Amino acid sequence: MAHWTLDDIPWDSFDPSRIDPELVPVIKAAALTEHNSGHYSKYLCNVFRDDPVFCDQAETWAEEETRHGAALGRWAELADPTFDFATTFDRFAREYVIDTEVAGSIRGSRSGEMVARCIVETGTSSFYSALRDATDEPVLKAICHRIAGDEFRHFKLFYSTLKRYLERENLSRRRRLLVALSRMQESEDDELAFAYHCANTPDRPYSRAASGRAYAARAFRHYRIGHIDRSSAMVMKAAGLSPHGRVGRLFAGALWRYLRFRLWRLEGEVPAATNDGGGRSQAA
Template identity: 75%
Template sequence: MAHWTLDDVAWEAFDPARVDPDLLCIIKAAALTERNSAHYSKYLCNVFRGDEAFCAEADRWSAEEVQHGDALGRWAELADPGFDFEATFRRFTEGYVIPTDVEDSVRGSRGAEMVARCIVETGTSSFYSALRDATDEPVLKDLCRRIAADEFRHYKLFYSTLKRCLEHESLSRRRRLMVALGRMQESEDDELAFAYHCANTPDQPYDRAASSAAYGARAFCHYRRGHIDRATAMVMKAAGLAPHGRLGRVFGGALWRYLRFRLWRLGDEVPRAAKRADAAA
């Protein structure tokens, strides 16, 4: 059963005057990727075949992720009456296909898969926490609060499963850290860029670099140091390292500087990216 439903949201409190056009662009993209998470549960149940308890949890996780997409899609349609969430989602899934027909984790083991899933939930919980703090549109703030809380809970699910996996497999801290760092790098793959394109510039040819830059410029600027510090602690924990130790502080500082550097670079590139990627918006 879902932790909350769309009926629990006070949609009547929506205030169009408080909609930030740049936030709207990234919410449209986020709605697509959240809704598409149902496919990942099929992959996870293939990896954990025979583990009925985990597969049941994965199905519940998937249902909540789909609900996140539906909620964000409904908000985006309120903010932009010309936005058709269902039609946009069909366009997205026709162009971006998640391979689910596998028998083993692409990470090499069930434990490594759980490390990667912890990193994904770290990223999403931090993202929605940042957007919650950035927006003053009441319905979006409420949605981001609810979704961030769900994503933190999902992290706990995957972390507890990771601990159970470690009872049966040998996975060094070095290996866990490498999986974590590798999954963080994958956050800049095609999925978000293509989602941004489908949601915001469907009439233009897909330009991955332009769409990625346009998305990044609108998303990264909302992170604050507190969001990064909490995300760092979650990454360290998944990697088997002290969440608040010296290495964590070094890593958190480096991650914060990297984010600011990316924003500085995008300050030069976004006008060109926006001219190409947002021409039809």
């Protein structure tokens, strides 16, 4: 049973005067990646092909992620009436393809796969929490609040599955930490960059570097230290380390400093949204 549907969103409260133009390009890109989650459920069900309970859960997870994309896409169309979510998503899904026909996890084990999934949900729960706290637009705030809650539940799903598989797979804390750090490095991979390009600069040649920088500059600025502290605790938990121990505190501090440094570098490189495709309407 769905925790919420598109009908639960207070669409009538949409207030274009309270839109942050710098958020519109980010939401467009996020809508595409969220809506594309069906491919990842196919991948997970191949990795866990003999675990029907988890495969059912993975399919429910994908349905919820797809709903996230639909909600964000509908909001983006309100914010920018020139944005056609369905057409843009069709192009994105057609040109960004992942290999779902696999014999095993690219992380080396099922436990490793669940660590990686925990890291993804950590990133998305903190991202939508940050956007919820940053925006004054009532509909976007309501959407991000619901998505953030879903993403935290998804973390708990993957973490409980991780614990179940750790009972049969000998994955050390060191290996869990390495998988977690590796997946964090992949957070700025080609998927988000290409989604940003498809949603905002489709008439220009695709540059992974430029699109990635444009997305990161607009997304990173909304994080506050509380969002990072919570993210750090979730990463430590997935890695099998104490979130409140010395390593956890050092990691949280390092993550916050890295984020601020990256933002400082990015802010000098990325033009305003009105110059990169986010400004094709009065809202963007």
